[in-house]
Amino acid sequence: MxxxxxxxxxxxxxxxxxxxxxxxxxxxxxxxxxxxxxxxxxxxxxxxxxxxxxxxxxxxxxxxxxxxxxxxxxxxxxxxxxxxxxxxxxxxxxxxxxxxxxxxxxxxxxxxxxxxxxxxxxxxxxxxxxxxxxxxxxxxxxxxxxxxxxxxxxxxxxxxxxxxxxxxxxxxxxxxxxxxxxxxxxxxxxxxxxxxxxxxxxxxxxxxxxxxxxxxxxxxxxxxxxxxxxxxxxxxxxxxxxxxxxxxxxxxxxxxxxxxxxxxxxxxxxxxxxxxxxxxxxxxxxxxxxxxxxxxxxxxxxxxxxxxxxxxxxxxxxxxxxDDMLTVRGINVFPSQIEHVLKNIPEVGDQFMVYIDRVNHLDEMTIDVEINKHLFSGELSDLARLQNKIGKALHETLTLRANVQLVEPGSLPRFEGKAKRVVDRRTI
Amino acid sequence: MTSEYRIKQLSIFAPNTPGTLAEIAKIFLDNEVNISAFCIAEANNFGVVRAVVDKPDAVFAAFEKKNYLLKFTDVVAVKMSDVPGGLYDVASKFGAAGLNIEYAYASRSTTTPTLVVYVSNTNISLEAAVEKILASGLVLVRAAEMRI
Missing domain, CATH: 3.40.50.12780 (ANL, N-terminal domain)
Structure with a gap:
């Protein structure tokens, strides 16, 4: 029709x-x-x-x-x-x-x-x-x-x-x-x-x-x-x-x-x-x-x-x-997808960084995520829960397991102009 | 007055990297803050440093100025007998009073050993918890006493 x-x-x-x-x-x-x-x-x-x-x-x-x-x-x-x-x-x-x-x-x-x-x-x-x-x-x-x-x-x-x-x-x-x-x-x-x-x-x-x-x-x-x-x-x-x-x-x-x-x-x-x-x-x-x-x-x-x-x-x-596509373990990943996942989680702060390494011939993705200052409870159990939640959300979207690390607000680089949030450390 | 038993614990977010604890300790030193009770709780790649100190408000501001992520957590400090069974006495009385110990760590900075306890019952206020603890016959340390 x-x-x-x-x-x-x-x-x-x-x-x-x-x-x-x-x-x-x-x-x-x-x-x-x-x-x-x-x-x-x-x-x-x-x-x-x-x-x-x-x-x-x-x-x-x-x-x-x-x-x-x-x-x-x-x-x-x-x-x-x-x-x-x-x-x-x-x-x-x-x-x-x-x-x-x-x-x-x-x-x-x-x-x-x-x-x-x-x-x-x-x-x-x-x-x-x-x-x-x-x-x-x-x-x-x-x-x-x-x-x-x-x-x-x-x-x-x-x-x-x-x-x-x-x-x-x-x-x-x-x-x-x-x-x-x-x-x-x-x-x-x-x-x-x-x-x-x-x-x-x-x-x-x-x-x-x-x-x-x-x-x-x-x-x-x-x-x-x-x-x-x-x-x-x-x-x-x-x-x-x-x-x-x-x-x-x-x-x-x-x-x-x-x-x-x-x-x-x-x-x-x-x-x-x-x-x-x-x-x-x-x-x-x-x-x-x-x-x-x-x-x-x-x-x-x-x-x-x-x-x-x-x-x-x-x-x-x-x-x-x-400008920003990555291939990790054969799967195409865009920082925008990662950003999208993180943006949906209120306990996550403003910035993140993605690191790609090759460990034992396998690509490993590590994502550093700033914590939202206003939602820090001081309790370890809440942080562990947040870490799991982020890992799960990323896996659902990327179909790829990422190692999530929580870091303090303000500790990741800030960018003027276009952000470079991905560091590819793989060597062939 | 139950509020005098409310002890402000510093809970400091700490990435699990060499030198982090030294940096934190340096801030205590630079502000001439004495630590009466202290522990590190670790998870995957990060930890939370918990400390009871003599000048919590001053040092809180100092940490904030250095962009640390930290929070006050209300805890209580219970005196323990320095004999076998001291911990059992405290723990069993908490249990009998229906108080949940989420975490605890020991301190000897007062004249007797004390156990710093974070009570995590969501439906019991700190004041009510303090009343229950006192009613069980245990002795709590006043916040002011921790600052010696």
Whole structure:
């Protein structure tokens, strides 16, 4: 079942013609932005030089730091009077990045979400609980309007108050839920404790963080649903950029709206399908904030095989961010996953460090964790309990045993700018 | 007055590395603090240093200034007879009074041996515990006496 069959299955010459037309429009729009005027001048190219899709490679990359430099409205290609909404990214380092939308942008975005939700089996009349942050985070309003567009009854549940969320699923007969995979896991545990009956639930849409196949299996079995991966980022509208179809084998990225390249993050060289690298995206229908060759920092690859569902080329499920992936005992680990686990434990303080060693040909991961000063009881038994709790939580998420060491608050290094929380001490 | 028997024990978080105890001891020295009772409880990679001292408030601030993680824990100190059965007498009376000894360590810094005890019954206040201990016939050391 398609929402927009023509666009979702467009391929070959027809797709390339549309992409080229939209690329030229996008390039033209970027010339309203000081940053891109300067970029083109410095690279010695003019907008008219972009005559074919291959000419895209003449354009330099745009990086997240560039956007940050334009805070707050330096990347707008339209006057403020045409802006209809503003979101910001989380801004883990320094200032957040502001993203803005025209009326057409909001419409295009909702259309993409409508495609995605239709693709995974949502229909008019289904009830959709959006357990996602409704403020500046794009996951809330983005999914909200997309689900409304296909005619779902949307429950704007927001985040938190898990028991109430579960009661609503049960009492309202909710059919689909959207949230982060880690919140879905928490929801599952609480629902099990409550002996809640969630039989009405068929579909889970989970995104905004990388999650494993293990976690999918677990969520599907315990909630008796089909769980789908959702990918997006605020700079590219928000969620809805790429999404799994019922095959659950890679994510369809919408080629009429985004040109995808995979590059070697170190050299910038464009890689062929089947090779893993950093995804670079040129959005094609963005009005307020057009971008060219935006380096997402996300690691994936273009998949080679056609999908039986008939839609276009897929990207593999996200491996994480380009700058920080580790492989420990053959398992990919991202510091963000560790951080995520630790952040959910209140007794844990602000900082952590990860050390990887090779002991007897085996990788060993040691994580130093600062204790939250305000929750130190002075009792050894509480500390031992905390240590176990952290170890267990990490094992659940990483499927990897880590040696957890508790340290005093303030004893671990602090970072200005980008944190280097991983020390790889392995020698081959 | 049961509150005069409330003894403020310092519980100091200590990573299990060479030199840590020396650093802690140096802070006591620099602040001219005398230790009347002391023990180290160890777990995996870290420990908690427990100490009863003569100037707890002053030294607490000194540790905080050096970014140590520490906390006051309320304990009591029970006098023991210096004969075989001294510990049994104390422990059996605690047991009979329904008081749970989470941990305890001995001290000889007063004229008689004493046992520093942390009572961990969640439903019994320290005041109530002190009353029960006194009622059992045991002798408690006043906080002021620990500061000699």
């Amino acid at each position: 398609f929402w927009n069959e023509k666009m979702e299955t467009l391929r070959g010459k027809e797709l390339q013609e549309l992409q080229l037309k939209r690329l030229k429009e996008t390039v033209a729009r970027t010339q309203n932005i000081g940053f891109y005027q300067k970029m083109f001048a410095e690279a010695g190219i003019r907008p008219e030089d972009i005559k074919t899709l291959d000419d895209l490679s003449k354009i330099p990359f745009t990086k997240k730091a560039d956007l940050r430099g334009g805070y707050p409205f330096g990347f707008l290609a339209v006057p403020m009077s045409r802006i209809n909404r503003i979101h910001t990214t989380s801004g883990t380092t320094g200032k957040p990045t502001v993203v803005a939308y025209t009326k057409n942008d909001l419409n295009s975005w909702s259309e993409l979400i409508a495609r995605n939700l239709t693709m995974v089996g949502l229909r008019e009349g289904d009830m959709f609980q959006n357990a996602s942050n409704y403020s500046l985070f794009t996951g809330g309003l983005g999914f909200h309007y997309g689900a409304e567009r296909i005619g779902c009854a949307v429950v704007p549940a927001g985040v938190g108050n898990t028991k109430r969320q579960i009661e609503m699923i049960q009492d309202f007969g909710v059919n689909a839920i959207h949230c982060t995979p880690s919140y879905a896991m928490h929801l599952t545990e609480v629902a099990e404790d409550m002996h809640a009956n969630l039989d009405s639930l068929r579909i889970g849409v989970f995104g905004a963080e990388a999650w494993s196949e293990n976690m999918r299996r677990d969520l599907e079995n315990r909630l008796n649903i089909k769980a789908y991966d959702s990918y997006g980022m605020s700079e590219l509208f928000g969620p809805g950029v790429a999404f799994e179809c019922p095959e659950q084998d890679g994510l369809h990225i919408w080629h009429d709206c985004y040109i995808v390249e995979i590059i070697d993050p170190k050299t910038g060289e464009v890689l062929p399908a089947g090779e893993k690298g950093e995804m670079v995206v040129t959005p094609l229908v963005k009005e307020a904030m057009p971008l060219l060759r935006y380096r997402t920092g996300d690691i994936t690859m273009l998949m080679e095989d056609d999908c039986p569902c008939g839609r276009g080329q897929k990207i593999a499920r996200l491996f994480g961010r380009s």
